[in-house]
Amino acid sequence: MRKFIKYVFKITFYILIINSFVYLTAFSQTNLDNFFAGDFSTNKILARQFAKERQLLSVNLLPRHSIIFPSFVNSLYKNIETFSGLAKINLNDIKLSDNISAKDILNIVNLKGSFWYIPNISYTLLLNKVIGIELGIGVQSVSYSLNIPKDKMPDFLNRMQSPNMPVSLSELVKALRGENIGFKSSFYYIPIHLGLKIISGRTHKTVNTFRLGLETVVYNIDTENIFSGETRRSSTVESTFYISYELGWQIDLFPNKNWRVKPYIDFSLFEIGVYIKSANKGIYEEIRNSLPHLSDTSAVSKLPFASGLNLESFSLNFLPEWDSFPKAVGFVTSLKIAIFPRVGFTIRF
Known part of the structure; x- marks a missing residue:
């Protein structure tokens, strides 16, 4: 790589x-x-x-999916009751453990998505007036964080408390650490692509781009145990490959000028493709394997007065394995579809 x-x-x-x-x-x-x-x-x-006039230097100002998903997560979290009502889903019926429902979790947790990106830059060398070879690169970062504030921790622990436990779980955890539970996932995408650009149309302004892309995906999963406060990080690097087609246009800002260097405005209608090798399964399984660390009870089990306590109900390993999903899920998540994926500019020289 x-x-x-x-x-x-x-x-x-x-x-x-x-x-x-x-x-x-x-x-x-x-x-x-x-x-x-x-x-x-x-x-x-x-x-x-x-x-x-056979070289093109293009800059795509849009961040693509790095802005869509964090914004969607933030909007979904703030309006979860509205969305669940429209979908006719009762959050109280979704049990994450014996005593905790999805609604209980959403009432006490803070969830936030964020992003940053470096615009995609591509260089094209036209072999003739209509066919060119394109090479491009960019950087995108997406982060999601989930935590339970310290002041809401007792309520969370009381909901986890089993009725027959002889000790107060909140007091137990307070004696151990008194901090807050935390989960954070960060993803970095470095897309590099090689494409064949075909300029068509009567005025040669329609741009058809066929791409073979390589995306390096670096993702870090940070978890903080609710009992011991121990933090753990898992880091993984994966490479994905995709093929796609993008349809767009170039607008000549000064069509009547015969300048050596000419500026254009770019915009694309859509991009559609498929990942030959996707990182979705690896990311999902990494998150699934990291969740149990949030409620790992090994720190409590080692205490003298914890012997005989049934702490197995605290496990947050509620996500099913990726292989248990229908094959259609793998196919849908491997699709690369974007509407209006490009708004930027091109310098032709």
């Missing part, structure tokens, strides 16, 4: 070096007026017009 990324960066670096050499050569052999007007007749390389 690292070798592949280094290889891609080397290609990009060599392209920049070659372009710099070409334009420095042209600049040294022409005056300023001719250079910016695109007149390179005195330069043997550029006089062939090989590079003239």
